[in-house]
Amino acid sequence: MLATKAVGRNASALKYDLLTVMGAFALAQEKGRQVLVLRLMTLITARYNWARDELAVGQREIARLWMVDERTVKREMAKLRAMGWLRVKRQGARGRVSEYSLAIERILEDSRDRWGDVGPDFEQRLSGSEADEKIVPLPIKGKIPTPDLTDASDWGLAKAILHEEDPALYAAWFAALERRERAGGRLVLGAPTRFHASYVASHLGARLLNVCRGVDAGIDEVQVIA
The missing domain is CATH 3.30.300.180 (DnaA, N-terminal domain)
Structure with missing residues (x-):
């Protein structure tokens, strides 16, 4: 199973995997949910601190990024919390913005039905069935060309x-x-x-x-x- 924090040696691959499942999930949803997840993906890509598992951005800044008003930001962030995809780490007070963490395990659970649509290697990796270190290659159509054996580099x-x-x-x-x-x-x-x-x-x-x-x-x- 994908780690619940994208840090360490495989951090880059884990981030791509997470954004991939979010995108695949969104594409199977109705338009309103698609926009909501796209907004979260954009916010994560722009401002999420992976090492600290923290999203700390003011509503005004999010509104500019999403090209909406602050009332819409407040409503959309509430929807993401209701989905269980965002969790409050520290409630904003006295000029401090609220701090959120990303509920990676919940995102994976909600998107599980789409893993296989991304590819067999992707599904195997996220399902935790790589214990035998076997990698399932992507399907290849046609004959696999042999490398140029005259290249002795x-x-x-x-x-x-x-x-x-x-x-x-x-x-x-x-x-x-x-x-x-x-x-x-x-x-x-x-x-x-x-x-x-x-x-x-x-x-x-x-x-x-x-x-x-x-x-x-x-x-x-x-x-x-x-």
């Missing part, structure tokens, strides 16, 4: 090995990675999106490093960036 050889070990997993997560640079023992790979980079680093990083080390013992770190 460190990454070229590593790609060939990854393809041979698990073609589907290779096609889903490793094929799109490109060699950016090599600085001493650090190999830097580029991913097509930030989510792709975060997922590979969080869930496939150890496998990636082991294969690269097998090709070149001088590699002691593999960094994946977008």
Whole structure:
């Protein structure tokens, strides 16, 4: 199950997972609920302090962000509290704004029916069934192309090995990675999106490093960036 605080080594991937389930949930709702969740997602992205699990923003500032009046902000924040998605950490008083925390476990519970629609790997990760460290690759249509074996670079050889070990997993997560640079023992790979980079680093990083080390013992770190 996704942690209830997005901090630590896998923080980036956890944040993307949470925003993904919120978006998927919203898209299955009626227009009013869609707008409400979109507003919360925007507020989280702009102002949520993940490390402190805290949202402390004044109604006037939220009104500007949402392009509504403060009365609407008050009503929408009350709706989010009623849903159980926001919790009051400290009630505002004497010029202090109210402080909220994000009820991640409740958001996951409410959005569970949409996990499988995002993808089998996503559902497996959030359901906590990764205890055996098996990663379910995204469905790949058509034949999986073999890497160019004439590329004898460190990454070229590593790609060939990854393809041979698990073609589907290779096609889903490793094929799109490109060699950016090599600085001493650090190999830097580029991913097509930030989510792709975060997922590979969080869930496939150890496998990636082991294969690269097998090709070149001088590699002691593999960094994946977008």
